[in-house]
Amino acid sequence: MYKNSKRLLTILAADVAGFTKLVSEDEEATLYRLAELRSIMDPIIKSYGGRIANTAGDSVLACFDNPTGAVEAAISIQEQHNANNAQLRTSDRMRYRIGINIGEVVQQPNGDLLGHGVNVASRLEMISEPGGICLAENVIEQVKGSLDYRFTKIGEHFVKNLDQPLKVYKVGEATLPTYEKAARRLQAWVRGQYFLPLLFAVVLISIGFSAFVLLSNKSDEAKSFDPEYLEDFLTLDPSPEELLEFFDLVTVGKYKDSTYYVIRTWGAEFEILEKVSEALGGHLVTITDREENDFVYQLTLEDDGHWAFEGNLALGPLIGLVQDPEGAEPDGGWGWANNEPMNFSNWKRGSPDNSSGNQDFGNFQGPNVPKSSPLWNDTTIWKRSFIVEVPKP
Known part of the structure; x- marks a missing residue:
């Protein structure tokens, strides 16, 4: 008899914003566009070490062993989908919403994934704006500092079967400023170095951080549009x-x-x-x-x-x-x-x-x-x- 196996994985949940309405208006064109976007999405997921576990209509559920790979895949998907949409009329564009969570899941004999970790990822996807990516705080803890993107807290949301609200973050649209990238590269470089290079790096990082504080004037609350x-x-x-x-x-x-x-x-x-x-x-x-x-x-x-x-x-x-x-x-x-x-x-x-x-x-x-x-x-x-x-x- 098959025994369900529980694993801790990074879950990426995605679906198309307003898909039901799009299908009702023009089913043939919508399904054609869906196939186009999936032809972009699926290879990206695989290239970052992910596996597509469940699909139903426009929804996609993928799992990753590495949280960084899941976030990088999501960013690449949205960037390439945006580039693809830019060539089309506004009325023909379709945008995915993506949510990412680290959680315990149960793998079924057919490869499908179930469990609370999947449910939370799906809730995050529902919160995400079209073309956006929402992350649980447990993902932020693993990837912050290793990716050249800003992560902005957009509030806390109650999720079924959780006593405390879920802290939700979104991926910023732009990469980090050059000075902040340099500071992070220096932080990585000084690992294993001796005192003087370390001191030099710390000074430069401090200067970069001061510039960051002076130049940044961003609200803790992200907006889904201007x-x-x-x-x-x-x-x-x-x-x-x-x-x-x-x-x-x-x-x-x-x-x-x-x-x-x-x-x-x-x-x-x-x-x-x-x-x-x-x-x-x-x-x-x-x-x-x-x-x-x-x-x-x-x-x-x-x-x-x-x-x-x-x-x-x-x-x-x-x-x-x-x-x-x-x-x-x-x-x-x-x-x-x-x-x-x-x-x-x-x-x-x-x-x-x-x-x-x-x-x-x-x-x-x-x-x-x-x-x-x-x-x-x-x-x-x-x-x-x-x-x-x-x-x-």
Whole structure:
């Protein structure tokens, strides 16, 4: 009798963003493009020591003994897919999302892989933006310092069967600056050398690090697109369908006579969010009773990626609640952005708290532990998503 064998492997999970929609629009062309992208992907996986274990439709699951090989393969896949897409019309482009995790898996007699390690990799792939790569922290611990790419933390996400949220990172689009590459090469070179070369290397590395600190002005929060591009896109007067297709994660629900959209933006100016809402035929969500509040809150949880978990806070999507800049702090002047009467509120205890200045926008926020909640708090920024309500015409 076959006995399942457990192994610790690096798992790469990939699928095509919006594949079902693409197939429904033009099945023949979509399958042709899928075959093209797979003809690029499969040899890359093999060249970096990987093995394709499971495939179903557009999804690919591969395993690697070496985490560095898995990340290098993913980077090469996305770079070559991007080059291939650049030759095509925008409407003909297809992009893979990739997630990578190190975990224990069970290999089946037919070579398929199962287990929690696979499930986490699949969740990371769902979080990834089209054309992007998301990594679990255990992968970062193995590859950081050995690859000439930046790895940016994009938050924490709860994953089924994990008590603590999963720390998620994305691979940066550009290689490291020349001075930082040189510093890393020096670090490798001094291994096995004597004191003076070591001291020289340390001085150069220190100079490089100082330059890095001075030149770097990057947020800990990565964005899946440039907000300025979103503003430019709105000037083209897109249809609601075209606009929704622009974003990498949209969760839709219906309550009474309205449609609700939870839209991941990775951050954008409030005025832009109002323009998006108007283009969709609605407004930033207004919440008038507890039943509606619970519905909207549950909608934010349907798909991973709308909440950010940072420190001891769970930061949820932005709602349409704004404060008059002239309103008395911390609780004066609040109202809905579309001027509907505010006859219901669900502030978390002690909120709005104005803990770090004029926090004049409302969002869902968990209690002071990393756990989502249907309660509200005030914020100056939002890390993930916002919610649009579109009333029935």
